[in-house]
Amino acid sequence: MGTRSTDIKLQVILSCIQTLGIIALLFFLILPTLIIIPMSISTTAYLQFPPQGLTLDWYRAFFNDPDWMSATWFSLKIAFATCFAATTVGTMTALALVRGDIPFKGFLHALSLAPMIVPHIVLGVALYLVFAPLDLTGSLTGFLIGHTVLAVPFVVITVTAALQRVDPALELASLNCGANRLQTFLHVTLPNIAPGIFSGAVFAFLASFDEATVAFFISDVDGKTISRKMFEDIDFNLTPVIAAASTVTVVASLALIGIAQLLSTDKETRTQRSECP
Amino acid sequence: MIGQSLSLRGIRKAYDATYAVHETDLDIGAGEFVSIVGPSGSGKTTLLTMIAGFERPTTGSVVVGNVDITRLAPNRRDIGMVFQKYALFPHMTVRKNLEFPLRMRKRPRREDLGKRVDAMLDMVQLSAFAHRYPHQLSGGQQQRVAVGRALVFNPPVLLMDEPLGALDKKLREAMQLEVKRLQQQLGATVVYVTHDQEEALTLSDRVAVMHKGQLEQIGSPLELYTEPQSAFVADFVGTINFIPGVVVGYECGAATIRIASGAIIETATTGTQPLPVGTMVSIAVRPQHIGVCPPGASGVTGTLENLVFSGASRTAHVRLTDMEGLTLRIQVPNELAGLPELGGMLAVALPSDKLKLFHAENGRRL
Amino acid sequence: MPRSPIRALRALADTGHASRYSSLTSAILVLPLLAILAIGFIYPVTELVGLSLSNGGASYLRLGRDPLYLGVLATTMATAASVAVSCVLLAYPVAYAMTRLRGGAALLAAACVFIPLWTSVLIRSYAWIVLLQRNGIVNELLRTTGLIDHPLKLLYTQGAVILGMAHILLPFAILPIYATLRTLPADLVRAAANLGAGPLRGFLLVTLPLSLPGVFAGSVLCFVLALGFYITPALLGGPGSMLMATLIGQQTVVLLDWPLAAALSTILLTVTLLTVFVFRKAISLSKGFQSVH
Numbered sequence: 001m002g003t004r005s006t007d008i009k010l011q012v013i014l015s016c017i018q019t020l021g022i023i024a025l026l027f028f029l030i031l032p033t034l035i036i037i038p039m040s041i042s043t044t045a046y047l048q049f050p051p052q053g054l055t056l057d058w059y060r061a062f063f064n065d066p067d068w069m070s071a072t073w074f075s076l077k078i079a080f081a082t083c084f085a086a087t088t089v090g091t092m093t094a095l096a097l098v099r100g101d102i103p104f105k106g107f108l109h110a111l112s113l114a115p116m117i118v119p120h121i122v123l124g125v126a127l128y129l130v131f132a133p134l135d136l137t138g139s140l141t142g143f144l145i146g147h148t149v150l151a152v153p154f155v156v157i158t159v160t161a162a163l164q165r166v167d168p169a170l171e172l173a174s175l176n177c178g179a180n181r182l183q184t185f186l187h188v189t190l191p192n193i194a195p196g197i198f199s200g201a202v203f204a205f206l207a208s209f210d211e212a213t214v215a216f217f218i219s220d221v222d223g224k225t226i227s228r229k230m231f232e233d234i235d236f237n238l239t240p241v242i243a244a245a246s247t248v249t250v251v252a253s254l255a256l257i258g259i260a261q262l263l264s265t266d267k268e269t270r271t272q273r274s275e276c277p
Numbered sequence: 278m279i280g281q282s283l284s285l286r287g288i289r290k291a292y293d294a295t296y297a298v299h300e301t302d303l304d305i306g307a308g309e310f311v312s313i314v315g316p317s318g319s320g321k322t323t324l325l326t327m328i329a330g331f332e333r334p335t336t337g338s339v340v341v342g343n344v345d346i347t348r349l350a351p352n353r354r355d356i357g358m359v360f361q362k363y364a365l366f367p368h369m370t371v372r373k374n375l376e377f378p379l380r381m382r383k384r385p386r387r388e389d390l391g392k393r394v395d396a397m398l399d400m401v402q403l404s405a406f407a408h409r410y411p412h413q414l415s416g417g418q419q420q421r422v423a424v425g426r427a428l429v430f431n432p433p434v435l436l437m438d439e440p441l442g443a444l445d446k447k448l449r450e451a452m453q454l455e456v457k458r459l460q461q462q463l464g465a466t467v468v469y470v471t472h473d474q475e476e477a478l479t480l481s482d483r484v485a486v487m488h489k490g491q492l493e494q495i496g497s498p499l500e501l502y503t504e505p506q507s508a509f510v511a512d513f514v515g516t517i518n519f520i521p522g523v524v525v526g527y528e529c530g531a532a533t534i535r536i537a538s539g540a541i542i543e544t545a546t547t548g549t550q551p552l553p554v555g556t557m558v559s560i561a562v563r564p565q566h567i568g569v570c571p572p573g574a575s576g577v578t579g580t581l582e583n584l585v586f587s588g589a590s591r592t593a594h595v596r597l598t599d600m601e602g603l604t605l606r607i608q609v610p611n612e613l614a615g616l617p618e619l620g621g622m623l624a625v626a627l628p629s630d631k632l633k634l635f636h637a638e639n640g641r642r643l
Numbered sequence: 644m645p646r647s648p649i650r651a652l653r654a655l656a657d658t659g660h661a662s663r664y665s666s667l668t669s670a671i672l673v674l675p676l677l678a679i680l681a682i683g684f685i686y687p688v689t690e691l692v693g694l695s696l697s698n699g700g701a702s703y704l705r706l707g708r709d710p711l712y713l714g715v716l717a718t719t720m721a722t723a724a725s726v727a728v729s730c731v732l733l734a735y736p737v738a739y740a741m742t743r744l745r746g747g748a749a750l751l752a753a754a755c756v757f758i759p760l761w762t763s764v765l766i767r768s769y770a771w772i773v774l775l776q777r778n779g780i781v782n783e784l785l786r787t788t789g790l791i792d793h794p795l796k797l798l799y800t801q802g803a804v805i806l807g808m809a810h811i812l813l814p815f816a817i818l819p820i821y822a823t824l825r826t827l828p829a830d831l832v833r834a835a836a837n838l839g840a841g842p843l844r845g846f847l848l849v850t851l852p853l854s855l856p857g858v859f860a861g862s863v864l865c866f867v868l869a870l871g872f873y874i875t876p877a878l879l880g881g882p883g884s885m886l887m888a889t890l891i892g893q894q895t896v897v898l899l900d901w902p903l904a905a906a907l908s909t910i911l912l913t914v915t916l917l918t919v920f921v922f923r924k925a926i927s928l929s930k931g932f933q934s935v936h
Contacts, residue, residue: 022740025733026755029813032770033762035780039773085679093676099662100669110923112676115684117919117926119871121888122908125895126687129694129905145683152676168662172331173364175351175661177378177426181668184352187377191368210763213873217895227765234769234878243773246766257761331661351661 033250040243058244068245071229075209077140078225082147082208087201089148090155091193097156098163099171109156116153123149124217131218138223146218147208154207155200162196163189195263202260206253280308280466281342281433283328288337290323297323299490300337305468305483310460311495312469312477314513315487321470324487325436328468330354341433352381357432359440363423365411371422372398372407378430393429400459401425417448424459435460437469441476453480474514478502486510508640511561511633518564518605520597521637524556532634532643534560538599540576544632546643557637560627564592564608568626569616578624579605581617595625688912695905702906712890716910719887722805722876723869727816729809730865731858734816738857741817742824760814768878771807772798775879799881807875812868816861823857824850856925863922870915887911 043053062068093112096102115123127146128137136142166189174184212227219228226245233242285303289296298320305311313321326332328339330351338347346354366374375394379385385393398404401421411419420440427435440456441449457480460467471477477484478498485495486509494506498514505511508519522542526533532552534542544560546552572578579595582604593607593616605625609616617623634643664672695702706712741752759767774780775797782794797803827850835845873888880889887907894904919926 018736018740022736022752025737026752028733028810029737029759030755032767032774032810033759035770035773036766089675089679092672095664096669096672100664100672101666102669102673108673108676111680115680117867117915118684118688119873119888119908119911119915121871121873121891122688122691122912123684124873125891125904125908126691127683128895129901130687130690145679148679149683152679167362167364169360169362169364170366172329172351172662173358173360173366173426174377174381175331176329176354176356176358178352178355178381178430179377180350180352181664183381188366206761210765212763212765216873216892227763230765230769231874231878234765234772238772238776242769246763246769250762250766253761253763254758257757326660 036243036246036250039240040247042240045238045240058240059248061239061241062244062248065241068226068229068241071224071226072245074140074223075226078143078147079205079209081140081144082151083201083205085144085148086151086155086204086207087197090152090200090204091159091197093152094156094159094163098160099168112156113153115149120150120211120213121217124214127214128217137218138220140223142218143208143215143223143225146214147211150211150214151204151207154203155197158196158200158203159193162193166192198263199260202256205256209249210253279433280435280464282307283434283466283468284340285324285328286338286340288324288327288334288339290320290327290332291335296490298327298334301492303485303492303495305466307466308464310457310467310469310480310482311485312471312481312483313485313487314471314474314477316472316513319487320490321472321487322438323490325438325468325470328434329356329358329436355382355430355432356434356436357427357430358436359420359423359427359438361439362443363411363419363440365419365422365426367411370408370410371403371414374411374422374426375429378426382430384430397425397429400428400462416444417452420444420452421455424456428459428463428465434466434468437467439471440469442471442473449476456480478514484514486513488513505561505633506642508559508561508635511635516564516606517561518567519635520560520562520600520603520605522558522560524552524554524558526554527552531629532558534558534634536560536577537601538577538597542577542627542632543629544634545629546634548643552643556643558643559635559637559640561633561635562627562631564606565590566628566631567605567607568628569593569595569607569609569613570624570626571615572622572624576624577627578622581619581621581623584609584616584619586611595623597625598622691905692909692912694902695909697902702902705903706906706910712907715885715887715890716914718885719870719911720914722801722808722884722886723866725805726808726812726869727862727866729805730812730816731820731862733809734813734820734861735854735858737813738817738820738824741821756814756817759811764811764874765878767811768807768875771803771810771875771879775803775806798879799884801880801884803879804876804884804886807879808869808872811872811875812865815864815868819860819864820854820857823854823860827853860925863918863925867915867918867922867926870918871911 040058041054041056043055043057090112093108097105097109097112102108123146127142131137131139131142136145170188170192171184174188175181179187210227211225212231215225215228216231219225224232226249230242230245233239283303283305285301287300287302288298289300290298301324303311313324315321323332327334330346330349334347338345340346341354341356366377369377372394375397376390379390379393395404398407401424403418403421403425406414406418411422414422420443423440427437437456441452444452453476456469459465469477469480478501481498483495483497484501486493486501488507488509494501494510496504501510501514505514511517512519520536520542522534522536524532525535525541527546530546530548532544532546534544536542542560552558577597579597579600581593582596583594585592585594590611591609593609594604595607596602596604607625635641636643737752737756741749741756744752772779776782777794777796777798779797781797782791785791786794831849831853832845835849836842840848871888872886873892876884876886876889877892880886885893888911891904891907891911894900894907
């Protein structure tokens with residue numbers, strides 16, 4: 001009996017240590033994202049505990065600074081254009097990879113994902129090398145090309161996964177019902193992969209908006225993205241305006257992701273349940 | 278709806294160098310219910326997909342009524358199909374699913390479309406569920422939506438690919454009756470693919486047995502059971518025992534076979550050609566045609582290994598003496614007395630008019 | 644044999660099976676991808692490799708002669724390896740806990756893993772600057788608890804670079820490990836318990852060995868991504884902690900020695916691609932990853 005109760009005590013202590021360890025790890029993961037919020041509303045230039053006072057000055061500074069604003073608008077323009085281009089290209093690629101009849105499928109799949117693995121600095125330097133003589137640095141076209149390359153893999157991954165979840169028999173059934181190829185795609189395939197396309201588009205948007213390495217190399221004085229602007233400011237004058245800009249970016253990104261998640265989980269439960277009656 | 282005839286003429290399907298379906302001819306009459314049965318990989322589904330137009334036959338043609346549809350795209354064929362897992366459109370309600378084939382064909386006109394769908398919903402008893410999504414329905418209801426969607430545009434031929442495979446046994450039996458009722462009510466021509474021989478025998482006017490891409494035999498359920506043309510069909514339809522042996526004598530349609538234990542068995546043959554002495558054969562006999570008697574009465578003896586009660590009768594498992602472990606399943610009436618204890622010896626009687634002879638190598642009926 | 648062009652087209656449009664798009668359709672579908680990759684990826688990288696080979700490969704000779712450059716390559720590999728190992732060690736307990744948690748706790752854990760993943764690398768690196776600088780939170784905390792008298796130099800060190808990169812790549816280790824752990828049948832652990840293995844032995848002899856593919860995938864992924872990291876070492880590292888990426892940055896931005904930068908880039912690219920090729924099976928297994936920077 002005695003050994004048994006010490007055993008149980010030991011187990012309780014062990015599981016307490018485990019729980020605390022996990023909480024510490026999760027805190028470690030989330031801490032750097034959360035720390036920017038108090039930083040952005042603290043009156044002092046350096047974050048202190050307890051914060052000296054609260055202010056929205058840094059946000060005001062961010063929204064009133066023409067440099068920050070032009071960088072933000074430029075980033076948004078690039079991100080929207082990239083999102084559209086990458087979603088179109090990536091969805092077409094995924095259709096060919098999953099449903100198509102093409103040689104070298106494995107190679108094409110690897111190629112479409114390669115920009116994810118290749119060091120971004122290499123791509124940044126390479127793009128600068130090619131863009132500089134053509135005067136494409138700091139231009140929407142230049143960024144659109146570079147960021148579409150980087151964003152396509154996200155769309156390929158999400159749409160490929162969505163397509164693989166759609167039973168090919170659905171498309172056969174549609175043909176059998178008299179729908180032609182195009183009608184089948186529009187009425188049957190597209191509605192069923194729409195959540196995948198949508199989350200791919202969100203990832204593509206963020207991949208462009210948050211991208212810093214390639215943007216560092218192909219920005220110029222007149223055309224810089226918000227991440228390039230942030231990088232410069234971190235390097236030269238570490239003001240809490242950066243924290244305000246970061247907070248705005250993070251909150252907007254998370255809201256976007258949240259909407260995408262809500263939409264896709266709603267659709268997914270529907271298709272999943274219909275798969276196993 | 279009036280069903281039309283369906284003919285497959287010399288149809289073949291090759292993938293690279295191997296044949297999924299060897300040259301096959303099949304004529305199905307208008308309003309006939311024909312099942313295609315066979316184990317998985319026997320080519321039955323390939324045959325169905327060629328009729329539906331999802332795959333082109335390598336050679337041969339598909340004819341519905343008098344029209345050759347071999348080169349027609351699947352969406353222009355007007356053939357109804359019920360898919361294995363129903364393939365209901367998950368993003369559409371039951372009503373939208375049923376409307377889909379009508380909308381795609383742009384017929385009938387708007388006002389008639391609603392009426393047609395209502396009538397079909399009524400027929401498959403789903404009027405109350407028209408606004409539900411497929412995932413909100415039970416398996417049996419989903420199955421009925423699939424049938425409704427396949428029939429709503431009055432196709433001349435209805436294909437069904439293992440439509441009941443996903444249902445549990447009780448529901449499956451109920452749905453079998455339902456399918457049969459709908460087919461008779463509409464006079465539909467149905468091609469029904471299943472791996473369940475019992476289901477095929479229950480539902481069909483005729484059954485086609487596929488094996489390794491070949492159509493082994495087509496006939497009424499009774500024909501297949503009583504006069505199987507190959508060892509495969511004999512084995513696939515119902516239960517049967519095979520005893521290997523070698524021909525030692527032949528005389529006017531009667532062969533004398535010696536089996537491994539040395540015993541001699543007399544059988545009748547169907548062929549007119551004399552059987553050469555030395556031909557390796559398989560003797561097939563149904564469990565209910567074997568008699569049991571005390572040892573000594575016949576040349577073939579065995580040990581009673583097991584006695585399994587199965588309702589109307591019992592099945593005795595008898596391991597034959599000196600036959601390398603070959604065990605016969607014999608149907609024994611419940612009231613039969615005088616069986617030995619388990620492990621005891623008995624003799625089995627093989628009535629020569631009930632035995633069927635098959636070639637040991639190619640499985641052909643002899 | 645198709646005779647007319649129309650027939651030839653029709654033969655191309657004819658598929659083996661109706662569930663597949665024809666070769667023609669498929670070719671049209673992949674064309675935009677090939678075009679954008681050709682313009683924005685393959686051509687620039689080819690130009691870069693070409694530049695590195697100009698002057699008869701003089702840049703490579705310079706790199707080979709100077710031990711400084713080889714040292715940087717070695718430091719990069721070592722840093723990437725320590726990042727990968729730290730990631731896996733920290734990721735395993737989190738992934739394991741995620742398979743056990745239910746309800747609100749599971750949601751909270753998932754949020755803690757995914758929110759950083761969707762936050763820009765730049766912002767997370769910036770946050771680490773705020774935390775680690777001379778009068779940052781970590782130093783303040785250590786001072787108020789009385790552990791130190793004078794602030795420690797935490798920022799602009801090799802340690803800061805490894806910490807920042809490990810933090811940023813941690814989700815990429817968690818997700819593949821979580822994916823393999825989740826697919827392990829719960830019955831296996833129950834069977835081990837039924838056969839007499841205690842919780843610890845059940846874990847060590849059943850769960851851990853079966854989750855190793857995920858561990859391996861996670862570590863390879865972290866290693867490969869860490870090799871090419873630029874933003875984090877550029878912001879958190881000091882002059883003493885030069886990596887391949889920061890060296891390339893320095894050569895292009897400060898010294899403007901493009902042929903040398905091209906040669907360094909080519910080496911970094913080759914090392915990365917070789918690692919990916921050798922461990923391609925492990926990487927393809929880590930399908931859980933969603934976001935790479």
